[in-house]
Amino acid sequence: MxxxxxxxxxxxxxxxxxxxxxxxxxxxxxxxxxxxxxYFEPEISGQPAARPSVSxxxxxxxxxxxxxxxxxxxxxxxxxxxxxxxxxxxxRLLEERIEALEAANAPAPSPAATTTAPASTSSTSAAQPAATPTPTPSPAATQPSAERVAAVQAIAKPQTDDAADDEYSYGFRLWDAGFFPEAQQQLTLFVERYPSHWRATYGRNLLGRAYLDDGKPNDAAPWFLRNYQADKNAPRAGDSLLYLAEAMIALDDTKRACIALAEFGETYPALAAGRLQSQYERNLGRVTCS
Incomplete structure (x- = not known):
C-alpha cells in the first residue's frame, strides 16, 4: 500500500x-x-538489496x-x-481609442462635399461648419483668348495706401465686368491674404457670387456659409445667407433652401423688409416650403 x-x-x-x-x-x-x-546502490555481497521501509x-x-x-x-x-x-x-480598448483619434484627425472633406449639407434644422445655425473652400481649377486645355486677356488687362488695379482694399476692389471690378474666373482668382487671393480686414466679409460674399454667377453653385455655397458663420453681424452676413438659399435652389435642394430662407427672415427681419426684400420674396416664390 x-x-x-x-x-x-x-x-x-x-x-x-x-x-x-x-x-x-x-x-x-x-x-x-x-x-x-x-538511485539505489546494490550491496557488495551480491545479495538482493533490501528496499528501505517507508512508513x-x-x-x-x-x-x-x-x-x-x-x-x-x-x-x-x-x-x-x-x-x-x-x-x-x-x-483592445486602447487600440480602439487610437483608431478613433486617428479618424477624428483625418483630412477634412472637399468643399464640393460639404455643400450637400449647408443648413441645419436649428434656427441658430444654417449648417455644420464647412471646410475652407477652394476654387475649382479650370481645365488646363482651356486658354483665354487674346481678346479676353487684353480686356482683363484693361481693368486697372487701384493703387492706394490700403493694399488689402486695393486687392478687393480689383476683384470687384473683374466681377462687375463679367470676368468671373478672374474675379474668383483675385478674390480668393484677397480673402486668404487678409482674413481679418474689414473688407473680408465683402470679399467672401462676392467670391461666392462670382462662383454662383459663373454657374457653379457647388463652389459658391461654402463661401456663403463661411461668411455667414464667421460673423453673423458682419455687413454682408445676411446677404450671404440669402445667397446660400439661392445656391441651394440652383442645386434643387429645396429642404435646405427653405431652412436658409426661414433663418434669414428670423435673423435679419430688417433686411427682409428693406434692402433685400425683393430678392428675399423672389426666392420664397421659387420654392414651396412646408
Whole structure:
C-alpha cells in the first residue's frame, strides 16, 4: 500500500498538470529512492538489496504535499490567465481609442462635399461648419483668348495706401465686368491674404457670387456659409445667407433652401423688409416650403 499510493498520486498529478511531470517525478524519487535502480546502490555481497521501509504516514504526507502544491500552482495559473485577459482587454480598448483619434484627425472633406449639407434644422445655425473652400481649377486645355486677356488687362488695379482694399476692389471690378474666373482668382487671393480686414466679409460674399454667377453653385455655397458663420453681424452676413438659399435652389435642394430662407427672415427681419426684400420674396416664390 505504501508504494501504490505514490503511483496513484503520480497518475492524478499527470492528469491535472502535465507540465509538472518532471517536478512530480523528482519529488517521488526523493520520497521513494528505492523505487528506481538508478538511485539505489546494490550491496557488495551480491545479495538482493533490501528496499528501505517507508512508513504509510510519511508516504501519505508526501503525497498530500504534492497535491497541495499542485493546487497552489493551478490557482496561480488561473490568476495569471485572468490577468492576461484583463491586459488583453485593456490593449483592445486602447487600440480602439487610437483608431478613433486617428479618424477624428483625418483630412477634412472637399468643399464640393460639404455643400450637400449647408443648413441645419436649428434656427441658430444654417449648417455644420464647412471646410475652407477652394476654387475649382479650370481645365488646363482651356486658354483665354487674346481678346479676353487684353480686356482683363484693361481693368486697372487701384493703387492706394490700403493694399488689402486695393486687392478687393480689383476683384470687384473683374466681377462687375463679367470676368468671373478672374474675379474668383483675385478674390480668393484677397480673402486668404487678409482674413481679418474689414473688407473680408465683402470679399467672401462676392467670391461666392462670382462662383454662383459663373454657374457653379457647388463652389459658391461654402463661401456663403463661411461668411455667414464667421460673423453673423458682419455687413454682408445676411446677404450671404440669402445667397446660400439661392445656391441651394440652383442645386434643387429645396429642404435646405427653405431652412436658409426661414433663418434669414428670423435673423435679419430688417433686411427682409428693406434692402433685400425683393430678392428675399423672389426666392420664397421659387420654392414651396412646408
Amino acid at each position: 505504501a508504494t501504490s499510493m505514490p503511483a496513484a498520486a503520480q497518475d492524478d498529478s499527470q492528469a491535472r498538470i502535465r507540465k509538472l511531470e518532471a517536478e512530480v517525478r523528482a519529488l517521488q524519487r526523493k520520497v521513494f529512492p528505492g523505487g528506481d535502480g538508478r 504509510t504516514t510519511t508516504s501519505t504526507t508526501a503525497v498530500t504535499d504534492i497535491l497541495a502544491r499542485l493546487d497552489a500552482l493551478e490557482t496561480q495559473l488561473q490568476r495569471l490567465t485572468a490577468q492576461y485577459e484583463v491586459g488583453g482587454n485593456a490593449m
